[in-house]
Amino acid sequence: DCTTLLATSQASEMYADQLVRLAGYHKFDGWLLAIENPVAPALMPTLVHFVQYLTQQMHARVPGSAVIWFDSVVHPKGELQYQNQVNESNQIFLRVSDGLVTNPYWQHTQPADSATHAKDRALDVYTSLDAHGPNTQSGGGWNCKAGMDIIAQAGTSVAMLAPGWTFAPQTPHQFEELDTKFWELLREHFPHPLVLRTTPFLTNYNQGRGYRRWIDGVLVDPHRWCNLSEQDICPSPTLLAQSDGTSITASIDVEKAYTGGSALLLKGTLAANGFSVYRLFNSNMPHTQPLTLTLTAHTSHPFTLLAIFHAPDATPTAAILHLTQESHTQLAHIPMHHVTCTHTQTSLLAPEWQEHWFSLD
Numbered sequence: 001d002c003t004t005l006l007a008t009s010q011a012s013e014m015y016a017d018q019l020v021r022l023a024g025y026h027k028f029d030g031w032l033l034a035i036e037n038p039v040a041p042a043l044m045p046t047l048v049h050f051v052q053y054l055t056q057q058m059h060a061r062v063p064g065s066a067v068i069w070f071d072s073v074v075h076p077k078g079e080l081q082y083q084n085q086v087n088e089s090n091q092i093f094l095r096v097s098d099g100l101v102t103n104p105y106w107q108h109t110q111p112a113d114s115a116t117h118a119k120d121r122a123l124d125v126y127t128s129l130d131a132h133g134p135n136t137q138s139g140g141g142w143n144c145k146a147g148m149d150i151i152a153q154a155g156t157s158v159a160m161l162a163p164g165w166t167f168a169p170q171t172p173h174q175f176e177e178l179d180t181k182f183w184e185l186l187r188e189h190f191p192h193p194l195v196l197r198t199t200p201f202l203t204n205y206n207q208g209r210g211y212r213r214w215i216d217g218v219l220v221d222p223h224r225w226c227n228l229s230e231q232d233i234c235p236s237p238t239l240l241a242q243s244d245g246t247s248i249t250a251s252i253d254v255e256k257a258y259t260g261g262s263a264l265l266l267k268g269t270l271a272a273n274g275f276s277v278y279r280l281f282n283s284n285m286p287h288t289q290p291l292t293l294t295l296t297a298h299t300s301h302p303f304t305l306l307a308i309f310h311a312p313d314a315t316p317t318a319a320i321l322h323l324t325q326e327s328h329t330q331l332a333h334i335p336m337h338h339v340t341c342t343h344t345q346t347s348l349l350a351p352e353w354q355e356h357w358f359s360l361d
Contacts, residue, residue: 002035005050006043012050020057023065030058032101034070039078048075052096068126069093071102085110086117086125094118094125101159104128104136111154118156125156131182132162141165145185152189176251180237195233196283199291203232210254210261217258217296217350230260235280250278258296258353293358296347 005015019031031054039047055067074081074089082103083090094100102114106127115122129147133140138147140162151158166178183190208231213221234252253265343357 001037002039002043002047006039006046009046009049012046013053016050016054016057019054020061023058024062028062028065030062030066030068030098032068032070033097034072036070036072036080038080039073041076041078044073044076044078047073047078048092048096051093055097066098068099068101069097071100085127086114088117091117094121099124099126099157101126102128104130104133104161106137108137108150111151111156115155122155123157126159127151127154127156128159128161130161132165142182142185144182148186148189158189176237176254180251183237192236192282196281203234204257204259205234205252205262205264206230206232206257206260207234207252207254207262208232208260210257212257213261214257215259217347217353225261232260233281234262235264235278256298258298258350263298290359295356295358296353297356299346299352299354 004011006012022028023031033051033054035047051067051069058065058067069090071083071085071090072080074083075092081089082105084103084106086094086100086102090100102110102125111127114125114127118125129138129144129151130136131140131144136147137150138144148158163182166182167175168178208228209224209226211224212219213223213225235250237252248266248268250264250266252262254262257263342359345355347353347355
């Protein structure tokens with residue numbers, strides 16, 4: 001009933017300070033506050049103060065953080081009544097925080113009603129879309145796009161609930177395929193963020209999980225593991241589903257990795273001097289000086305992978321080329337910046353992996 005938390009304003013600030021310390025130490029992005037129990041009406045002013053104070057302290061002491069309120073108890077009565085939208089019963093919590101996540105059981109017109117109540121803060125309203133919710137407006141699952149279309153038309157943001165529904169007990173080995181298919185359905189509503197802003201930039205395409213663990217190409221643990229704090233920045237599956245050039249498919253593979261539990265896998269047949277282009281990451285990084293690219297690739301296939309991450313229009317791309325020792329001098333025919341292979345070295349600890357250094361003028 002939150003009686004201890006909200007006993008006094010000073011008590012609520014003490015608990016808020018502890019949450020701020022936790023967030024700073026563990027590098028949390030922020031807090032989602034879900035008070036899913038009734039609160040005595042006399043304590044509601046203190047609850048509002050707690051949310052406002054926590055938000056202010058998080059901003060001051062954990063830069064870039066956010067405090068989000070979940071649609072639960074109503075003001076001023078303190079009853080647990082999910083509104084499924086922003087309205088006069090919960091909008092005070094939107095005013096004192098960074099945003100509000102609605103309950104997912106909204107009706108067709110409620111996202112638009114939320115936007116109306118939120119006014120210029122409509123994008124701080126996160127209308128919930130439950131991917132595992134058969135009783136929701138869209139029905140969840142493969143029908144989520146219908147709900148997403150309604151939310152987008154209303155003009156609020158979206159909170160995806162249970163997006164891991166694609167990992168089903170009966171189809172665990174199809175997870176990557178089904179997950180990519182799911183996000184491809186929603187691709188038009190999710191712009192890809194700018195992740196390449198400065199150098200150096202490093203990724204092993206490690207998803208923070210895997211069937212085995214490698215370090216520098218060496219298998220160090222043959223067991224399944226999961227530690228999301230170790231994940232790298234990875235390309236969106238919807239980007240990997242798009243390509244130009246020859247028929248090479250790109251995906252994140254969990255069967256073999258260089259460091260971590262996964263790697264970028266390209267499959268298909270590539271003709272001599274052929275190429276296939278994928279955009280891996282979005283960028284606004286200016287190309288003002290020569291760039292150096294280091295690439296580590298497995299030698300089990302007759303061609304090496306070359307990633308060019310800066311094109312004339314500033315759009316980062318990856319060119320996958322047939323590279324033999326004789327073809328290194330033939331790269332200039334690719335319609336991008338001139339690329340020079342400056343050095344190739346076999347890994348001492350894992351000879352099946354080779355490191356390549358490229359200079360991008």
